[in-house]
Amino acid sequence: MTTPPVVAFAGVSKTYGNGTLALDGVSFEIASGVIHAICGENGAGKSSLMKILFGLEQPSAGAVMIDGEAVVIASPRIAAAKGIGMVHQHFSLVPSLTVTENIVLGQEPRRGALIDRAAARQRVIALAERYNLHVDPDVAVRTLSVAAQQKVEILKALSRDVRVLILDEPTAVLTPPETDELFERLRDLRAAGLTILFISHKLREVRALASHVTVLRAGRLAGDAPLSAIGDDAIARLVMGQAARPEPKRGDRQAGAATVTLEGVSLAARDAADRLSGIDLAIHAGEILGVAGVDGSGQRGLVSLLTGRLQPSSGAIGYHGEPVAGLGTAALRRRGLAHLPADRFHDGGSKRMSLIENAMAGAHRLAAFSAGPFLKRQAMEARTAAMIDEYNVRAPGPRAPLSALSGGNAQKLIAAREFATEPRFLIADQPTRGIDVAAAAFLHERLSELAGRGCAILLITADLDELLALSDRIVVLHAGRIVARMENGPGLTPERLGPAMLGLEAAA
Amino acid sequence: MIRSALVSLVVTAILLVLVVGIVLVPIAMRLPDPLAVLDMFVFGPFRNPRHAGNIVEMATPAMLCGLAVAIMFRAGMFNLGVEGAFFLGGLATVATVLVVPLPAFAMAPVGLLVGAVVGSSICAVPGYLKARYEASELVSSLMLNFAALFVGLFIVNYFLRDPAAGAMVSYKIPVDARLPRLVAGTRIHLGTVVAVAACLVGAVYLFMTRGGYESRIVGLNPSFAAHLGLPIRWITLRAQLIGGLIAAGAGGIEMLGLYQRFSWQSLPGNGWTGVVAAILARDNPILIIPAALFLSYLQVGGDLIARNFDVPSEAVGLIQALVLLVVTSSAIMRNPRLMRLVQGRGGAARPAEPKAVERSPA
Numbered sequence: 001m002t003t004p005p006v007v008a009f010a011g012v013s014k015t016y017g018n019g020t021l022a023l024d025g026v027s028f029e030i031a032s033g034v035i036h037a038i039c040g041e042n043g044a045g046k047s048s049l050m051k052i053l054f055g056l057e058q059p060s061a062g063a064v065m066i067d068g069e070a071v072v073i074a075s076p077r078i079a080a081a082k083g084i085g086m087v088h089q090h091f092s093l094v095p096s097l098t099v100t101e102n103i104v105l106g107q108e109p110r111r112g113a114l115i116d117r118a119a120a121r122q123r124v125i126a127l128a129e130r131y132n133l134h135v136d137p138d139v140a141v142r143t144l145s146v147a148a149q150q151k152v153e154i155l156k157a158l159s160r161d162v163r164v165l166i167l168d169e170p171t172a173v174l175t176p177p178e179t180d181e182l183f184e185r186l187r188d189l190r191a192a193g194l195t196i197l198f199i200s201h202k203l204r205e206v207r208a209l210a211s212h213v214t215v216l217r218a219g220r221l222a223g224d225a226p227l228s229a230i231g232d233d234a235i236a237r238l239v240m241g242q243a244a245r246p247e248p249k250r251g252d253r254q255a256g257a258a259t260v261t262l263e264g265v266s267l268a269a270r271d272a273a274d275r276l277s278g279i280d281l282a283i284h285a286g287e288i289l290g291v292a293g294v295d296g297s298g299q300r301g302l303v304s305l306l307t308g309r310l311q312p313s314s315g316a317i318g319y320h321g322e323p324v325a326g327l328g329t330a331a332l333r334r335r336g337l338a339h340l341p342a343d344r345f346h347d348g349g350s351k352r353m354s355l356i357e358n359a360m361a362g363a364h365r366l367a368a369f370s371a372g373p374f375l376k377r378q379a380m381e382a383r384t385a386a387m388i389d390e391y392n393v394r395a396p397g398p399r400a401p402l403s404a405l406s407g408g409n410a411q412k413l414i415a416a417r418e419f420a421t422e423p424r425f426l427i428a429d430q431p432t433r434g435i436d437v438a439a440a441a442f443l444h445e446r447l448s449e450l451a452g453r454g455c456a457i458l459l460i461t462a463d464l465d466e467l468l469a470l471s472d473r474i475v476v477l478h479a480g481r482i483v484a485r486m487e488n489g490p491g492l493t494p495e496r497l498g499p500a501m502l503g504l505e506a507a508a
Numbered sequence: 509m510i511r512s513a514l515v516s517l518v519v520t521a522i523l524l525v526l527v528v529g530i531v532l533v534p535i536a537m538r539l540p541d542p543l544a545v546l547d548m549f550v551f552g553p554f555r556n557p558r559h560a561g562n563i564v565e566m567a568t569p570a571m572l573c574g575l576a577v578a579i580m581f582r583a584g585m586f587n588l589g590v591e592g593a594f595f596l597g598g599l600a601t602v603a604t605v606l607v608v609p610l611p612a613f614a615m616a617p618v619g620l621l622v623g624a625v626v627g628s629s630i631c632a633v634p635g636y637l638k639a640r641y642e643a644s645e646l647v648s649s650l651m652l653n654f655a656a657l658f659v660g661l662f663i664v665n666y667f668l669r670d671p672a673a674g675a676m677v678s679y680k681i682p683v684d685a686r687l688p689r690l691v692a693g694t695r696i697h698l699g700t701v702v703a704v705a706a707c708l709v710g711a712v713y714l715f716m717t718r719g720g721y722e723s724r725i726v727g728l729n730p731s732f733a734a735h736l737g738l739p740i741r742w743i744t745l746r747a748q749l750i751g752g753l754i755a756a757g758a759g760g761i762e763m764l765g766l767y768q769r770f771s772w773q774s775l776p777g778n779g780w781t782g783v784v785a786a787i788l789a790r791d792n793p794i795l796i797i798p799a800a801l802f803l804s805y806l807q808v809g810g811d812l813i814a815r816n817f818d819v820p821s822e823a824v825g826l827i828q829a830l831v832l833l834v835v836t837s838s839a840i841m842r843n844p845r846l847m848r849l850v851q852g853r854g855g856a857a858r859p860a861e862p863k864a865v866e867r868s869p870a
Contacts (some may be wrong), residue, residue: 021542089794216838307735308737310736328737329734329735329736329737330736330737330738330739331737331738332737333737341735344732346729346732347731347732347734347735348732348735349724349728349729349732350728350729350732352728353724353725353728357721357724357725361721361725361732361736362736364718364721365718370718373717373718373719374716374717375717375718375721377716436722
């Protein structure tokens, strides 16, 4: 007798209230005890499907089967009772509570009316021991690194006796070494008999971890195969629905004069991760300068200085050869600065405002969009509609709120706004983090085009593929210092960048 | 967006009716004729033009104070100085028309202008302290309200008091300074027209001008405003200056429209009504007009039953308190800026995953 698949989707469809068809007759099975990857662009329906499995959404048609029986998962509580746990992309931890308190929250061991803290702590320690996920049970969650918080999330899910663990883009927030460690732990979990659903759009990770892959595209099942039977190109084609991802061309653009210079710049910040010391750097017109480095090596401080949010403790920053000491963001923007911020919803836009209001912020004072104190609202709407068209933003319309867009589409809209000023210096901070392959490829093309037109671009990214595909030169930041400078070329590989990023060697 | 705000306004209004019913029905049942009590509360305000006029009169300062609050809230500033600004604005207006020799036609405009400028300090000072020292505008404006009250009472007692009046009230406001009455049989005055017009202008300001747009960006997401390089301190201060001028002007209009003498012995509460009206209207200036009228309607109905039946005035107070709770609590569910304030500002940004509970249409 064969065991039925632990989870099976049978013709699952989902139509949202606003008419969006997120899933269209999706059917596939997940075998017990494997790591099963689900791939697809943003908006392909991965998240909707997982929300249905976790009881956050109800399917409009079709059924979910667990152990071969059709079940109605009306809430996450029922999902938990069926042994399904989920680690969300955005953690749902209480920052001020300790690790133990977060894990036992909602299922506290009691002694009379009181919480049995010793038992709770013991339970967490045992759990961490059993799954080899080590975290200090007594520290407040807010003091933990993102990777450690993710471990807490996983432990929290495991503490509910799960059989199926859903991980939604778990590596989006991790550095490469942290990703490796997470993968080790996930393999341990599989060895312990868990079924893991791994949602990702990074093919390399899927290949490294999973044994089976399901590809969704535009709400439909595009492919479903064991990884041993399908090549990377084939997966990429299924994800993109067209020829494999076009490699961005670095072309033969020529670097011109230095647009932005930093001489001996140091920053004494409260947070060690923001500190910089003795940075000498020039970003030239028409080049993309890549900044590699483990998260928290000073990238945030560098961005704060270059956008005028902070002033250096010593050293000088120049724009076009002129010192810009004391100038704020507005003054630097007038001198040609544009910025794609790392946290696109926190800094890059306002979720509750319309696409028009997000796209036109900053440009709204131009004569084209205002007359005296009044805004030319029709001109603003028309311009936004043109941007949506030009940047291929999938949106219900210019009046929709930014919150209606997926991460990739929001990023494209923000890029449209920032690039529209024809900047002379652009800071692209994690420009494609957490967005789908097609949107990322599109943004890469646009960045190359901008550089080709003479814009100086500082590219800060944790994605080494992106770094190597786009950059002309690369500097490596470690602990607030530049520890390596390299010309990009066919000989430069992630393996050569790694030691410098980890501060192991000062590469040539 | 005005449509969704209207929906929540209606939902809140229905909740209010339920709450009022819960308090009022048991009280009415004790009386010989319970239906008459309910009847008077619900329909009484419309039976007679004088009472209907009362609704409009009371709604006038509520509209202006609500507008002042909405403009400040939209910029993310929880400045509660409207109450003090209203009080001080009324006093400064009366003081000006009493003390400064002015030709008849100039009395009201000059008085209102001086009142608005002087009274606005109660919103402006916390705004400045916020911009300069990052002092919480909520705390400093609340405290300053009481400073306004006692400074005001001192001025009335020592400089404006009419010894012949037999109470701590000012000399009579000159007839020439008073605002013209508009509807015979009521006390509806020119100020109502000003208030409605101000709300319309306020909507234009917030949604159709550069200043209002920038102000809303700062209020909804200060980080985004910083990314754009907007002058955040100036924008928030400007919102509080505008709010203060409107609230203080409302105090002057109230005095010149309805009063014979300056007779407030405590903070009159119109500023607080304005806060409730703004929250009820989701900071939308146009919806503040119906919100203010609705709150005034409840007030007039409550006053009528307290006056005509053996209903303790505490019961009317209880109804008003519950109304406040319903209005503010249902707003807290939806207003992210209020949520931020409740949770502690700049606190851990937790991603809210709004759970859309939908049933399949099969």
